[in-house]
Amino acid sequence: MRVTFYGACREVTGSNILIETDGRKILLDCGFYQGYNLSEKRNYSLFPYKPDSVDFVIVGHAHLDHTGRLPKLVRDGFKGRIFATAPTKELTELVLEDSQKLIEEESRRDNHPPLYNNQDVRGVLELFEVIPYEETLEISPGVKLTLKNAGHILGSAVTILEASGKRLVYTSDLGNTPSMLLEPPKFIDFADYVICESTYGGKEHEEPSRRGEKLSQVINATIATSGVLLIPSFAVERTQELLHDIEDFCTINKCEKPTFFLDSPLATKVTNVFRKYPEFINQKVRLLHQDNNFFGLERLKITLTQEESQTIDEAPEPKVIIAGSGMMNGGRILYHAQKYLGDPKNTILFAGYQAAGTIGRRILDGEKEVRIYGKKVHIRAGIESIRSYSSHADLPQLVNWLSKMKNVHKVFLVHGEIEQQSSLAKSIKQKMAIEAVIPRQEESYEL
Numbered sequence: 001m002r003v004t005f006y007g008a009c010r011e012v013t014g015s016n017i018l019i020e021t022d023g024r025k026i027l028l029d030c031g032f033y034q035g036y037n038l039s040e041k042r043n044y045s046l047f048p049y050k051p052d053s054v055d056f057v058i059v060g061h062a063h064l065d066h067t068g069r070l071p072k073l074v075r076d077g078f079k080g081r082i083f084a085t086a087p088t089k090e091l092t093e094l095v096l097e098d099s100q101k102l103i104e105e106e107s108r109r110d111n112h113p114p115l116y117n118n119q120d121v122r123g124v125l126e127l128f129e130v131i132p133y134e135e136t137l138e139i140s141p142g143v144k145l146t147l148k149n150a151g152h153i154l155g156s157a158v159t160i161l162e163a164s165g166k167r168l169v170y171t172s173d174l175g176n177t178p179s180m181l182l183e184p185p186k187f188i189d190f191a192d193y194v195i196c197e198s199t200y201g202g203k204e205h206e207e208p209s210r211r212g213e214k215l216s217q218v219i220n221a222t223i224a225t226s227g228v229l230l231i232p233s234f235a236v237e238r239t240q241e242l243l244h245d246i247e248d249f250c251t252i253n254k255c256e257k258p259t260f261f262l263d264s265p266l267a268t269k270v271t272n273v274f275r276k277y278p279e280f281i282n283q284k285v286r287l288l289h290q291d292n293n294f295f296g297l298e299r300l301k302i303t304l305t306q307e308e309s310q311t312i313d314e315a316p317e318p319k320v321i322i323a324g325s326g327m328m329n330g331g332r333i334l335y336h337a338q339k340y341l342g343d344p345k346n347t348i349l350f351a352g353y354q355a356a357g358t359i360g361r362r363i364l365d366g367e368k369e370v371r372i373y374g375k376k377v378h379i380r381a382g383i384e385s386i387r388s389y390s391s392h393a394d395l396p397q398l399v400n401w402l403s404k405m406k407n408v409h410k411v412f413l414v415h416g417e418i419e420q421q422s423s424l425a426k427s428i429k430q431k432m433a434i435e436a437v438i439p440r441q442e443e444s445y446e447l
């Protein structure tokens with residue numbers, strides 16, 4: 001079995017790993033690189049393998065940095081099968097449709113052909129084969145695949161591949177425990193090799209109980225100043241968690257104010273997928289909401305069209321606007337940022353990972369001026385962040401999850417910035433006496 005790392009090497013986006021075994025080529029994820037520009041140049045480069053020679057893709061979860069280059073893979077000749085859970089397929093459809101629109105907008109603006117079109121996205125969906133958690137499938141003679149709950153986003157899966165007498169485990173992304181909406185990641189009893197994400201490999205999250213408290217503080221401060229609270233939010237999972245917390249906040253505070261806007265058509269559609277698959281939501285939340293109304297949608301103003309979105313401007317303050325994209329590298333949040341971030345009575349609240357180079361990261365790092373659509377925006381609004389909304393396991397959680405696996409010869413760390421990876425590699429070595437390798441782009445290992 002040979003493994004070659006083609007993405008998310010010493011960085012957090014672009015996940016793409018090639019496994020060659022038993023005469024088959026299998027890709028684990030095929031993600032987008034996400035930096036300042038929505039479609040970084042690297043997304044346009046040729047794949048370093050022949051897409052038409054790839055037999056299978058296993059998609060761990062629907063996030064764009066794990067799925068975003070699938071349409072290009074199909075456009076460039078891939079005709080094999082794509083394995084994932086049912087929610088991953090549906091969420092991937094929504095995520096790709098949305099990114100395709102943004103790609104088209106960007107290509108018009110920057111005057112180059114788009115990376116892919118709607119037909120390519122349709123082509124991806126036709127190749128999906130939906131499989132449940134916990135069932136082992138022989139995808140090719142001698143090659144077995146099992147998916148287990150990764151607890152990261154709805155339908156997310158840890159992949160177990162068994163072939164050539166080896167057992168390889170790939171986390172894709174591993175969830176933060178306890179997750180508000182999902183069951184925790186399943187422990188795996190043994191593996192020979194593990195490819196593990198490391199987004200927060202050097203950090204410990206805040207106590208999750210602080211999450212609701214901090215959110216309440218920030219909303220109350222917005223009410224007190226009669227300001228505007230912007231929450232750039234990831235459409236998948238983060239928004240639904242926020243909505244669930246806001247529902248709690250409103251129930252506890254019996255609040256009339258502020259007005260809450262969900263200004264993200266994508267997040268709205270994603271929320272409907274969550275309601276369609278209640279069996280993928282944890283038991284605690286299901287028992288509390290037997291009507292499957294997990295998100296208190298009646299409290300929100302949902303703005304789907306551009307015209308509806310513009311009515312938010314006229315709505316009286318205080319108001320809370322949840323809009324994508326989560327790292328501010330596109331989407332309606334940029335419009336609201338231009339309008340509201342210059343005023344000190346307003347606040348921006350980050351509730352998720354901000355990749356290096358994104359507008360979100362620059363604001364979070366304290367830059368006083370950013371350019372949005374070519375216009376200078378002076379940042380005078382308050383800046384807050386709640387790290388415990390992360391849907392990624394932190395250092396102690398990653399080490400704990402890894403330590404449940406017996407027989408591991410080597411761990412490969414992907415999907416993390418190098419400082420995070422070095423910390424995690426050190427901890428793995430100290431606590432488990434296992435070598436942790438941090439592969440560079442295109443490095444290849446015989447297992």
Ligand SMILES: [Zn+2]
Pocket residue numbers: 061063152173
């Ligand atoms: Zn993810």
